[in-house]
Amino acid sequence: MPHLIAVDWGTSSLRGARLDEAGRVLEEKSAPLGILNVPNGDFAGVFASLFSDWMKPAGSVCLISGMAGSRQGWSEAPYVACPAGPDELARRLHWIEPGRIALVPGLSDEQGDVPDVMRGEEVQIFGAMRLTGLGEGLFVLPGTHSKWATVQGGRVIGFRTYMTGEFYGLLSQHSILARTLDADAALDEAAFLRGVTRAGNGEGLLHNAFGVRALGLFGRLSPAQSASYLSGLLIGEELRLQELPMGREVIAIGAAALTARYALALGQRGARVRSFGAEATWAGVRALRR
């Protein structure tokens, strides 16, 4: 039986799934072989070692999303400009082996004279659209570089990247804040939400981040609380910049620990959140093959 193989090949790791005709996941696989960890740049070799069994049935097709399609990846699949949906991307697949293995292009969005880009998240958005039946809405994909995307008429009409996860790592590990912050502490919800609220003052991250230091100096935040407060400041800074009228639904896609934080912050703003994980990727690849 020919199968559809979905692979999300990112910077530091790789995940794949074998889907049946109805799009159900038959088997999953993951490896720490992100594009930065591919020995000798032998993408074809890594691919074969992981997926040749799955690809054996005649007619099997594999679609690969994520950084594997970047300049540093297997082969460059040029960005497709917004607005774009599954149809546009299906037409622009970048075939490694025609009819068998393709890279899914990322999306670009021009904002004034500055572009924005995503690779891999577009497939997750398409998947969440299928899983929810939504042809329009606001989607957030938290992570190292979080994405907020607006969907209308079944297409992504625009998006913004926020370096939230990366800033959290830099500030909690390498800045002066690291001295009075316990990055390994469990989430303190009250401190987290206090940070979300603080970000709403609109005075910006450069200023509000220093407040973590000052609150620590004055004994008003413990090291464990400081980590949660900083996380709240950063996520709150993202939220401050979104249109979130009361009751707005937001679709969150990502690791459960992260989407739970966003749900907490968005809940405080009166938004409703539905969350999805890896299933959004598999459903998105399926959407590209309809």
Next chain:
Amino acid sequence: MPHLIAVDWGTSSLRGARLDEAGRVLEEKSAPLGILNVPNGDFAGVFASLFSDWMKPAGSVCLISGMAGSRQGWSEAPYVACPAGPDELARRLHWIEPGRIALVPGLSDEQGDVPDVMRGEEVQIFGAMRLTGLGEGLFVLPGTHSKWATVQGGRVIGFRTYMTGEFYGLLSQHSILARTLDADAALDEAAFLRGVTRAGNGEGLLHNAFGVRALGLFGRLSPAQSASYLSGLLIGEELRLQELPMGREVIAIGAAALTARYALALGQRGARVRSFGAEATWAGVRALRR
């Protein structure tokens, strides 16, 4: 002849000046002996080795500003709350040797439920007030942690800290932006001002910083230009948050290379800038001894 000795004892270095009765600088001295580099925490020993000659004349007095008055310094001189001017601080000097050696307290400013703090900059502000004759105005002290202070009636009525210099270091050396950025390149004024303008979109640093990456990917910013553009984004983010009606005068105090960047950015916003360096510190210590 008794002298007034002014010392600015910071985190990584220390500068001192011997002043005559009129406040003129007779001699200056500096050393890489910031509070983090004091052997065995022997502040008295370091002080004696550097300044015992200057302190010999009977009646000599030394005032020390900066981090030497912090909890990690020689002795903790508690913050004085805003509004505060030279009179308030002169009354709250923290004497190490009564009548001879004192630490100048820093300032604190409560903003909602979050405090802000400075140590050392307050003396520079008092000095610039003397040098300009201004009893009110807007003062900026660029650096690792930049300060913007508002002066009215000869007192600092409030201030904000921005982690601008520290963010620049983190982003240009440790973030994904470092891969396509030449941190050692000379200032590219056009790229710098483009960053200042971009920050004015109000979409926040988490988003605008990612634009450095995207512009690089699309070949629209060279590594050298990226460093200047990022610097402009950060300083522009500070400026976005200040009240700067056309023609507003801003007093900038700090290293010439930094105040020049702020003058460039502020000039684009229609502000007038007067800049001061170390002389502001010496004049400020003098203001505390009147």
